Structure formats: structure tokens, C-alpha cells
Amino acid sequence: MEVAPLSQYRPFTPQDAIELAKTLPGPFAADANLDCHEIGDGNLNLVFHITDQNSDKSIIIKQALPYAKVVGESWPLSLVRARIEREILQEEYRLCPGMVPEVYHYDDDLALTVMEDLSDHVIMRKGLIEGVSYPLFAQHIGEFMARTLFFTSDLGMNQQLKKEQQGRFINPDQCKITEDLIFDEPYRIAEKNNYDVSIEDEAEALRTDGELHLEVALLREKFLTHGQALLHGDLHTGSIFVTPESTKVIDPEFAYYGPMGFDVGAVLANLLLNYASLPGWIQDETALHERETLLLKMVRDVWTEFESRFRALWVNDLVDPMAKTAGYQDLYVQQLFRDSIGFAGAKMVRRIVGLAHVADIDTIPNATEREHAQRKALSIGKALIKNNRRLNTIGEVLDIVSTAVTTTKV
Amino acid sequence: MEVAPLSQYRPFTPQDAIELAKTLPGPFAADANLDCHEIGDGNLNLVFHITDQNSDKSIIIKQALPYAKVVGESWPLSLVRARIEREILQEEYRLCPGMVPEVYHYDDDLALTVMEDLSDHVIMRKGLIEGVSYPLFAQHIGEFMARTLFFTSDLGMNQQLKKEQQGRFINPDQCKITEDLIFDEPYRIAEKNNYDVSIEDEAEALRTDGELHLEVALLREKFLTHGQALLHGDLHTGSIFVTPESTKVIDPEFAYYGPMGFDVGAVLANLLLNYASLPGWIQDETALHERETLLLKMVRDVWTEFESRFRALWVNDLVDPMAKTAGYQDLYVQQLFRDSIGFAGAKMVRRIVGLAHVADIDTIPNATEREHAQRKALSIGKALIKNNRRLNTIGEVLDIVSTAVTTTKV
Structure with a gap:
């Protein structure tokens, strides 16, 4: 079975998410003042909402957890789903532009995808x-x-x-x-x-x-x-x-x-x-x-x-x-x-x-x-x-x- | 697409097949006097029948060709099928012992499998x-x-x-x-x-x-x-x-x-x-x-x-x-x-x-x-x-x- 190397994987904190966001080529300017909230209401992932207090720019960082929260850590789940989710988002975006969030960046080892923020929806x-x-x-x-x-x-x-x-x-x-x-x-x-x-x-x-x-x-x-x-x-x-x-x-x-x-x-x-x-x-x-x-x-x-x-x-x-x-x-x-x-x-x-x-x-x-x-x-x-x-x-x-x-x- | 590295691949001659057979741990004795005939009548593979003139031991070496012979070299075929054939032979042997040839050895880079000779059938x-x-x-x-x-x-x-x-x-x-x-x-x-x-x-x-x-x-x-x-x-x-x-x-x-x-x-x-x-x-x-x-x-x-x-x-x-x-x-x-x-x-x-x-x-x-x-x-x-x-x-x-x-x- 394909498994992301767990040695490189760690669940992100909001601060980790901000640090990653700062390294991305966009959408934030160099003087951005980033704020981050974990807004996941699902039970399989962390979802970080990162906003710039100096602009209207924002992104989502979604990270897969290696277990289902709903039953604690006792239900292990392959992190491969993060790679699958990222790839299908890109495929769906190609087939239906504007109908799925755009993927800006991803890291399969960390099982995370940086994507368009849809919080106006x-x-x-x-x-x-x-x-x-x-x-x-x-x-x-x-x-x-x-x-x-x-x-x-x-x-x-x-x-x-x-x-x-x-x-x-x-x-x-x-x-x-x-x-x-x-x-x-x-x-x-x-x-x-x-x-x-x-x-x-x-x-x-x-x-x-x-x-x-x-x-x-x-x-x-x-x-x-x-x-x-x-x-x-x-x-x-x-x-x-x-x-x-x-x-x-x-x-x-x-x-x-x-x-x-x-x-x-x-x-x-x-x-x-x-x-x-x-x-x-x-x-x-x-x-x-x-x-x-x-x-x-x-x-x-x-x-x-x-x-x-x-x-x-x-x-x-x-x-x-x-x-x-x-x-x-x-x-x-x-x-x-x-x-x-x-x-x-x-x-x-x-x-x-x-x-x-x-x-x-x-x-x-x-x-x-x-x-x-x-x-x-x-x-x-x-x-x-x-x-x-x-x-x-x-x-x-x-x-x-x-x-x-x-x-x-x- | 999974492709065997073509750099290592070469179609075998009967002499190559004999050389390989000599390096195998079995079934041939050290003093075996090996003979080899290419007996393939299909159009996708080479099939070498190797017999020992000093014993009743024999083996088959089957090697996939990277094209279909029936239409010359113009119909390229992935050599991956050799790995697939070898794996399914092993799986079928596990499920139905004695109903498929036993696999003795394989080399996926060369797209070949060494297997039981069935020429009594x-x-x-x-x-x-x-x-x-x-x-x-x-x-x-x-x-x-x-x-x-x-x-x-x-x-x-x-x-x-x-x-x-x-x-x-x-x-x-x-x-x-x-x-x-x-x-x-x-x-x-x-x-x-x-x-x-x-x-x-x-x-x-x-x-x-x-x-x-x-x-x-x-x-x-x-x-x-x-x-x-x-x-x-x-x-x-x-x-x-x-x-x-x-x-x-x-x-x-x-x-x-x-x-x-x-x-x-x-x-x-x-x-x-x-x-x-x-x-x-x-x-x-x-x-x-x-x-x-x-x-x-x-x-x-x-x-x-x-x-x-x-x-x-x-x-x-x-x-x-x-x-x-x-x-x-x-x-x-x-x-x-x-x-x-x-x-x-x-x-x-x-x-x-x-x-x-x-x-x-x-x-x-x-x-x-x-x-x-x-x-x-x-x-x-x-x-x-x-x-x-x-x-x-x-x-x-x-x-x-x-x-x-x-x-x-x-």
C-alpha cells in the first residue's frame, strides 16, 4: 500500500500553517499580517483559514489526519487520500474551471493542500x-x-x-x-x-x-x-x-x-x-x-x-x-x-x-x-x-x- | 505508465538463456550439458526450452518482447506484462497448486520468467x-x-x-x-x-x-x-x-x-x-x-x-x-x-x-x-x-x- 512517509508528516498547528503561507509565492504580499484559524468541522482533516489583516487576501490549507477524529485515534486512515484529493481537485478544475477551489500548492509528504478560500460562499x-x-x-x-x-x-x-x-x-x-x-x-x-x-x-x-x-x-x-x-x-x-x-x-x-x-x-x-x-x-x-x-x-x-x-x-x-x-x-x-x-x-x-x-x-x-x-x-x-x-x-x-x-x- | 527500464532490457539469444540457466541454483547440476531451443509460437514472446543432455531436467525461460511479432516491430507493447504474468502465475500457483507452471526465478528488468517445463503435456x-x-x-x-x-x-x-x-x-x-x-x-x-x-x-x-x-x-x-x-x-x-x-x-x-x-x-x-x-x-x-x-x-x-x-x-x-x-x-x-x-x-x-x-x-x-x-x-x-x-x-x-x-x- 502507498503510504506517505510518516517520518516527515506532522499535524500542523495554526502557527505552522502561517509559516508555510509566508513561504508561498502568492497570494500574500511580503508585509502581510497573517491570521489563522482552524475551521475544520469534518472529522478527518485539519482546515486552516489564513487571512491577511492588511488585504482581502486569504487561503485555505487543508491537511489530512492519519486517523478519523470521530472515533479518536483508533481508526487509522491512509494519508494517501490527501494526494488523491489534491490530484482530483486539479483534474476537476481542468474539467470545470471555477467549480472547485483552485490548488495553489501542495506537499504530499505533509498530506496538505493549499487552495482557494471560498468563505464568500x-x-x-x-x-x-x-x-x-x-x-x-x-x-x-x-x-x-x-x-x-x-x-x-x-x-x-x-x-x-x-x-x-x-x-x-x-x-x-x-x-x-x-x-x-x-x-x-x-x-x-x-x-x-x-x-x-x-x-x-x-x-x-x-x-x-x-x-x-x-x-x-x-x-x-x-x-x-x-x-x-x-x-x-x-x-x-x-x-x-x-x-x-x-x-x-x-x-x-x-x-x-x-x-x-x-x-x-x-x-x-x-x-x-x-x-x-x-x-x-x-x-x-x-x-x-x-x-x-x-x-x-x-x-x-x-x-x-x-x-x-x-x-x-x-x-x-x-x-x-x-x-x-x-x-x-x-x-x-x-x-x-x-x-x-x-x-x-x-x-x-x-x-x-x-x-x-x-x-x-x-x-x-x-x-x-x-x-x-x-x-x-x-x-x-x-x-x-x-x-x-x-x-x-x-x-x-x-x-x-x-x-x-x-x-x-x- | 510503469515501464521496465529499457536500458537493461535486451532480447535473449539461446546462448544468453543457457548462461542464465547455469547461474540458477536449480534444477541443473554443475556438470549439466545444456541445450536450448527457442520454441515460441506466439507472437509476443521468446520461449526458450532448456534441457540437460546429462539428466531429464529441463526448464522454460519466457521473455516478453517489447512489440508484437505479428505486425513486425510496429506494435509496441509494454514489458510490464512480463511482471504481471509472473505475479499472476505465482498467485494462481498459490490458489491452484499444480495447475500452472511453477515459477523458479524471474527478472523484471529483462522481462523474463524461469519456470517449470511442461513438455510432457x-x-x-x-x-x-x-x-x-x-x-x-x-x-x-x-x-x-x-x-x-x-x-x-x-x-x-x-x-x-x-x-x-x-x-x-x-x-x-x-x-x-x-x-x-x-x-x-x-x-x-x-x-x-x-x-x-x-x-x-x-x-x-x-x-x-x-x-x-x-x-x-x-x-x-x-x-x-x-x-x-x-x-x-x-x-x-x-x-x-x-x-x-x-x-x-x-x-x-x-x-x-x-x-x-x-x-x-x-x-x-x-x-x-x-x-x-x-x-x-x-x-x-x-x-x-x-x-x-x-x-x-x-x-x-x-x-x-x-x-x-x-x-x-x-x-x-x-x-x-x-x-x-x-x-x-x-x-x-x-x-x-x-x-x-x-x-x-x-x-x-x-x-x-x-x-x-x-x-x-x-x-x-x-x-x-x-x-x-x-x-x-x-x-x-x-x-x-x-x-x-x-x-x-x-x-x-x-x-x-x-x-x-x-x-x-x-
Whole structure:
């Protein structure tokens, strides 16, 4: 296994981060007065925000930790993910300029990357919880996913170079986290599972549902074996910075060659988790209805914007002449759609009973409303998983969501 | 790309091979009187057979060439395949002792491997052409495929180590040969295609059959993306040494992580190519019928022996508890079966119109009989490709073979 030499590695202090920033050719002037705060709210990395008190210049220094904070130092993680994250940021920047932070500098031995500061943006999950609208988001993320997935697949890049690239992005430790937390533990008794006792009946139902287990096993097999494109690998709304005009994707440390639908499904799942969290802070019936409609429209739009762009790339930027075979594009997109829906369902389920939750639902102050949101999310998630292999349109998906919500036990 | 340092590489002469053999700790005695012949009949390697005139000891030294002989030096090939071949021989030997040649020594810079001499065996293709029977073959190859595929997949090995192993067996140059010669060129006008003018109508039909093209595109996608197990990658009857009692698999230089059905299909295809070559040298009707029955029984037995062993490993040697999910094994084996049949069909078609043929058919002296055999092989191959996604049993496959043969234009 590729491992960064630990002898050179040390976790940075804010002062270390400032010292490094001073040595960089940019963006700071020689007389910069640098300030640094560690702002990481994840559990795998240190994130230093460095600002110049004499200018409006700022940078981020992100450093991987050799363990997961969430469980102390007992869960060792390869620092290779820092190199992988840095390389995929550069690759995504090349494919979608302006949609990921620019990399200014990196040091693979120290497992750190110096990159563009995006603090004029907010984390999308936070914005959604606060009821902000992002009318350009579906177009932006559709463009991001279409281009990053298409151009790293056998459709859009040389098939031999793709194999070399797949080798460079073998990412076992990060994949293991996904394999355990998404595809395994929610469906059995596991120490890291995390849910309120009030939904023990739901957790029990997840553990005993054979139909569900079979579909999850099939989705997991795809995650393990289907090297279709270079995925972001963790494309939830906490990995997306937004303003109403701009969308920036961050934190691709789970990147590896996997099934395209895993990224598309992550976006859909997290929009649906926010949908399931409603009413949230909304007290007015009309406003609630508008917000629900808006979120379901975002789900629809994310798929349709992605699909139309992906199909346009297929027509205009295909490097594989054989993919022009009549009927192939339709079958490919149909399977990609089904995968996306299945993965979306799996990602919803794990956010309710698994280790890592979403603030959309966890921050609902009223326990009854929170429990109802959890049950809605599970109901939607299970329905998407169970139906993924027979669905054909996003309209059918929204019908299933609607049915799942109305039949959720209150 | 990983490349052996060419500065140290040189193609060996027989004298070089003898010099190397003398330096090895075994198997030769100090007073050995070594003789060496280059016996390679492939087009990618030198194969030196070194014998001791003073004993019955012998070895093989196989050295990869940095180009394909079949098209002169104009088709460069990475020497990395020698390291890959040596590593997979060692892995296969570990999984199936006695079913591959033992590796005695290797030098990755020189792209050579010193291995067990199997010249007491014959190439299975030659044996089949001569009408020899191999009553243990189906059990042996079923065992070989079941163990090598199962124990290198997510079912039978640690899933994180599998990812590392997948990275070590990225094999772009060799895969490119397969992608072009099997999944691309037979279905269009291509310089390297190679067939008699008498079957131009068949070649034309291959180029214009949209239903066939779609199925081939789907099979090719699996070959490109489905990292299911560490394949041999070229498991035809010319890569298998046999006696009536023993089966040894050689030449795994096309090894990579791909769909299991690609190996199973290779064996089935080459048995069916021999079947299509009949009557061959057989003149007696009864003998012909017996031989046909025997070959079709081998096809059936290869699948059933493989399947029963694969399922037994699943029960007894599973390292992935999630694969115990009810119904999963059946769905997995069903898909593996369908893949095997589809790949078998693709491998039959390419052996008739593509660059590399099989002696079973090419050595038929009578032009009319040869043409009939070619048409039968194409007819079977196309039927297997077109039906692969709906087949469930080997019995159905044999019915399709029978129908394809009886409807072949004479």
C-alpha cells in the first residue's frame, strides 16, 4: 500500500500553517499580517483559514489526519487520500474551471493542500436549512457531474490512460468507510450505528427486510466493482459551497473509480433529506408547500440538467466511436439513472440510522417532528432502493417519493 | 505508465538463456550439458526450452518482447506484462497448486520468467484437433476458474487488499489488444481483419447487424469497467497444456481485473470452435456423432463443474458476510453465466473474421468444409451474443448452438 512517509508528516498547528503561507509565492504580499484559524468541522482533516489583516487576501490549507477524529485515534486512515484529493481537485478544475477551489500548492509528504478560500460562499446544507433558494444549482451541479463523470470515463477519455488513472486513484481506506457506513452497518446491529430509541422499530425493520438487503447487496457490488468514472465519492450538500449565483464542490477525498450513479445519487439523496426535514422552521402552510415544491423541482432538475448535458457530451465529445452504436446511449443512461436512484436511497437510509447524520434533520428541535422527518427519510430511502432496478423516469421517482411520504407512520 | 527500464532490457539469444540457466541454483547440476531451443509460437514472446543432455531436467525461460511479432516491430507493447504474468502465475500457483507452471526465478528488468517445463503435456488445441479425449478437463478447469476467480474477488479476499491488487494488475496495453481484436474490429472494416473472400457475405452481415452491435457494446463495456476478479484474460485452448490426467494453464499475460465471465466464456468458445470444425479428420458417421456429443458434453460440464465449485466456495470460503444475503448468490451466478455466454460468442466471432484465428478451423484442408465450419462458428457466436442477456441454463445454450448449426447456410 502507498503510504506517505510518516517520518516527515506532522499535524500542523495554526502557527505552522502561517509559516508555510509566508513561504508561498502568492497570494500574500511580503508585509502581510497573517491570521489563522482552524475551521475544520469534518472529522478527518485539519482546515486552516489564513487571512491577511492588511488585504482581502486569504487561503485555505487543508491537511489530512492519519486517523478519523470521530472515533479518536483508533481508526487509522491512509494519508494517501490527501494526494488523491489534491490530484482530483486539479483534474476537476481542468474539467470545470471555477467549480472547485483552485490548488495553489501542495506537499504530499505533509498530506496538505493549499487552495482557494471560498468563505464568500456558504455550505449548501446550511443554506438549504435556512430556506435559501439556489436557482442555478441544478444547472451547475448537472454540468459538474456531466463533465467530471463523462471525461474520466471510457466515453470521454483515452481508454488506456483511463486505466492508468484508475490505478492512481485506488483508495481502499476511504472506500472502506463507504462500504461499512453506507452499505453494511445500517442493515445490522453495529456499534457505530446511531439513532434515537424512538425509531428502534424502523431500525429493526431495516435489519429484517430481505428484499431491501438483496438490493443493497447489488448496489454495494456496483460500488466495489464498477470502475465507470472518477467519482467525487462524497457529493453531499456539505461538500458543496454555494451562493445563489455560484456552486463550488469541495472535499473529494473519497474519489475513486466507481459507478457514476453514486455521485448523482448523493446529490439527489441530500436534497430529499432536506425535503424530508420540512416543515423545519416554516410555519406558514403556503410557504411550506412552496418550499416542498421547490425542493422536488430541484430533484427533478438535477437529474434532467445532468442527463441533458451528459447526452450532449456523448454527441459532441465522444472519444470512443463504438459508443455511437444505436441504442447504446439510451441503455447506458437508463442504467445510470437506476443506479443513481438506488444509491440515493442507500444514502438516505444511512443518514438516519448510521454513524453520520445530516443537520437538516438532526437540528429539528421538536422531537416529534424530528422523528417524523426520520421516518419520512427512511420511507423514501427504502422505496428508492427497492424500486431502483425498474424505474425509468424522474417523474416515477417523484411519485414514489410522494407515496412514501404520505404512507409514513406519523 | 510503469515501464521496465529499457536500458537493461535486451532480447535473449539461446546462448544468453543457457548462461542464465547455469547461474540458477536449480534444477541443473554443475556438470549439466545444456541445450536450448527457442520454441515460441506466439507472437509476443521468446520461449526458450532448456534441457540437460546429462539428466531429464529441463526448464522454460519466457521473455516478453517489447512489440508484437505479428505486425513486425510496429506494435509496441509494454514489458510490464512480463511482471504481471509472473505475479499472476505465482498467485494462481498459490490458489491452484499444480495447475500452472511453477515459477523458479524471474527478472523484471529483462522481462523474463524461469519456470517449470511442461513438455510432457500437449497444447489442448492440438489434442482436440487430433481427436484426443480429456475426461478430467471439465473438472480441472472448473476448479481452476472457480478458485482463481472466487479468491481474487470481493467474495473471497479482503476487499481493501483486492483494490491494491487491482492497481498492481492494471494492464492497458494487453487490454487494448482485446478491446480492438475482440470487441471492435470484427464489426467494421479494419486492416487487421483476416478472412477468406468466400465469407465476405458473413463479414458484411457482422458489420451491419445493429442488434449484434448493441450487445457487443454492452459486453465491451463490461470488459472495460467491471473489476470483478483477477482474470487469466486469454484462457483459450492454446493457453492450456493437457494430458488425459492433467491440466495446466499457461500464458496469463493478459491478466487484469475484469468480468469473471470473460475467462469462463473463453473456455466455452474454444470448445465450441472445435465443435464447429467437425468433422475434421473424422470420416465415420458414428464416430462423428460421438465426437460432437462429447464436445457438447464438455461445454455443459465446464459450466456445471465451474458453477458447482464456485457455489461451494461461496458457502465455505466466503470472506464477505454481506454476500450471504438471501438470493444474492443466485443473481450473481445468473449474471456470471450470461456474461460467460456473451463473451463466448464474441470470442468465436473474432476467431473467424479477426486477426487471430484458431488452428481447429484454419487447418481444415478442404476449402468447402473449412468455409462451412467458419459459417457454423459465426452462426453459433452471433446467437450466443444476441441471446446472452436472457439465457438461464447451459441446456438453453446447447439448444441455441444446435439451432444455429442446423440453420447455417451450407
